Amino acid sequence: xxxxxxxxxxxxxxxxxxxxxxxxxxxxxxxxxxxxxxxxxxxxxxxxxxxxxxxxxxxxxxxxxxxxxxxxxxxxxxxxxxxxxxxxxxxxxxxxxxxxxxxxxxxxxxxxxxxxxxxxxxxxxxxxxxxxxxxxxxxxxxxxxxxxxxxxxxxxxxxxxxxxxxxxxxxxxxxxxxxxxxxxxxxxxxxxxxxxxxxxxxxxxxxxxxxxxxxxxxxxxxxxxxxxxxxxxxxxxxxxxxxxxxxxxxxxxxxxxxxxxxxxxxxxxxxxxxxxxxxxxxxxxxxxxxxxxxxxxxxxxxxxxxxxxxxxxxxxxxxxxxxxxx
Numbered sequence: 001x002x003x004x005x006x007x008x009x010x011x012x013x014x015x016x017x018x019x020x021x022x023x024x025x026x027x028x029x030x031x032x033x034x035x036x037x038x039x040x041x042x043x044x045x046x047x048x049x050x051x052x053x054x055x056x057x058x059x060x061x062x063x064x065x066x067x068x069x070x071x072x073x074x075x076x077x078x079x080x081x082x083x084x085x086x087x088x089x090x091x092x093x094x095x096x097x098x099x100x101x102x103x104x105x106x107x108x109x110x111x112x113x114x115x116x117x118x119x120x121x122x123x124x125x126x127x128x129x130x131x132x133x134x135x136x137x138x139x140x141x142x143x144x145x146x147x148x149x150x151x152x153x154x155x156x157x158x159x160x161x162x163x164x165x166x167x168x169x170x171x172x173x174x175x176x177x178x179x180x181x182x183x184x185x186x187x188x189x190x191x192x193x194x195x196x197x198x199x200x201x202x203x204x205x206x207x208x209x210x211x212x213x214x215x216x217x218x219x220x221x222x223x224x225x226x227x228x229x230x231x232x233x234x235x236x237x238x239x240x241x242x243x244x245x246x247x248x249x250x251x252x253x254x255x256x257x258x259x260x261x262x263x264x265x266x267x268x269x270x271x272x273x274x275x276x277x278x279x280x281x282x283x284x285x286x287x288x289x290x291x292x293x294x295x296x297x298x299x300x301x302x303x304x305x306x307x308x309x310x311x312x313x314x315x316x317x318x319x320x321x322x323x324x325x326x
């Protein structure tokens with residue numbers, strides 16, 4: 001089985017439109033996603049018809065200023081300039097705040113068209129707590145203050161995680177077919193094990209139990225050796241991780257309860273290499289894995305900008321050929 005995380009870094013270029021057009025036009029957003037499933041009917045795209053506004057989606061609800069350009073991904077400016085501002089931070093309402101109502105409305109308006117294609121909203125999706133906090137106060141500020149002012153950072157992460165739970169539940173309420181939680185947070189790969197246990201583990205457990213779900217999907221394509229040991233404890237059962245780790249390595253750490261999705265280098269191979277190198281690297285990946293069950297073959301992260309159609313086809317064809325010959 002092959003599958004990829006696809007969203008605004010890859011889809012606009014694939015569809016021949018600007019990034020801003022993808023965000024601002026409901027029709028162009030739908031047609032870009034439809035083109036992907038029509039072009040690659042044999043591939044699972046996750047989460048599928050993802051309604052999002054890049055990294056601005058959740059920070060916008062807290063009041064972050066969002067910077068938009070025609071072809072680059074948007075950026076959310078930080079709103080916490082010093083720690084004293086955390087005590088005044090209020091948990092947003094996903095029903096009314098920032099871009100979140102537009103995320104829901106886009107999906108509502110397109111549900112009937114999606115269902116005609118055999119698709120519907122199956123995942124409630126959010127950026128993770130450390131990821132959102134890093135946009136609200138800056139990555140450097142977040143990392144430094146974890147060490148210097150842990151109580152204040154824990155308070156910030158409590159507010160953010162409670163908001164994420166509300167946001168996930170609101171998506172579930174609007175789309176009853178949702179049976180999965182999908183959280184993306186690379187910042188958990190920036191911290192050591194003690195900080196992971198203090199700051200990340202408790203809030204991640206809360207978030208992945210926001211409601212009962214069959215699939216609990218986590219994306220972290222930064223360093224993943226620390227978090228992998230805790231995935232089952234958190235409740236995660238599907239993990240997308242960095243290409244810098246081998247599949248065997250993550251399987252050993254995560255245990256048999258956690259299925260994996262990966263793990264070809266996304267930028268340097270899938271996007272930048274020629275088809276022949278993609279084939280060779282895919283063969284090396286496949287043969288390097290000792291236990292080939294419970295894997296969705298993919299890249300170590302989401303599809304980056306500029307991945308050619310031919311490279312995706314070569315990757316999928318190679319996996320299919322090798323899978324049927326073993």
